[in-house]
Amino acid sequence: MKKLVAYFSAGGNTAKTAGALAEAAGAELYEIKPAVPYTREDLDWMNKQSRSSLEMSDKSSRPALADRSADIADCGTIYVGFPIWWYIAPTIVNTFLESYDFSGKRIILFATSGSSGFGDTVKYLAPSAPGASFSEGIVNPDAAGIRALADM
Numbered sequence: 001m002k003k004l005v006a007y008f009s010a011g012g013n014t015a016k017t018a019g020a021l022a023e024a025a026g027a028e029l030y031e032i033k034p035a036v037p038y039t040r041e042d043l044d045w046m047n048k049q050s051r052s053s054l055e056m057s058d059k060s061s062r063p064a065l066a067d068r069s070a071d072i073a074d075c076g077t078i079y080v081g082f083p084i085w086w087y088i089a090p091t092i093v094n095t096f097l098e099s100y101d102f103s104g105k106r107i108i109l110f111a112t113s114g115s116s117g118f119g120d121t122v123k124y125l126a127p128s129a130p131g132a133s134f135s136e137g138i139v140n141p142d143a144a145g146i147r148a149l150a151d152m
Contacts, residue, residue, distance in 0.1 A: 007029075011043070107125075
C-alpha cells in the first residue's frame with residue numbers, strides 16, 4: 001500500500017518537516033492549501049479578531065480548501081501534519097479530513113509547535129474521519145524523529 005504525507009503549513013516549518021518525512025517514508029507529498037491563503041495579519045494569534053483566532057474559537061469552522069486532489073484511494077497510511085494552534089490542529093485540517101473517505105485508513109499525526117504538544121488534537125480530529133485509526137506521532141521531530149515516524 002502507498003503512503004501519503006498531507007500537510008498544512010502556515011509559516012513553512014511544517015512544510016520542511018513534511019518534505020523530510022515524505023522522503024524518509026517513500027511517500028507522496030500533498031499540501032493542504034486554503035482557498036484563501038492566510039496573510040501575516042490573519043495569523044496574528046494575539047489579535048482576537050484575526051482570521052486564525054476567529055476560526056479557532058469556533059470549533060465548527062471549516063475553512064475552504066484550494067483543491068481536493070489528494071490521492072488517498074490506494075494509501076493505507078496517511079501522515080497528517082500541521083502547526084499546533086491553540087493546543088489542537090487548525091480547523092482546515094478538519095476540512096481536509098471531511099473531504100475524503102478515510103475508512104480503514106491509518107492516520108499518523110505529526111506537528112510543529114513553539115510550545116505545546118498535541119493537546120486535544122485527536123479528540124477534535126477523529127470525528128472528521130470516521131472509520132480511520134489515529135496515532136499521535138511526534139511534535140517537532142528531529143532527524144531521528146522523522147525516521148521513527150517513517151517506520152510507524
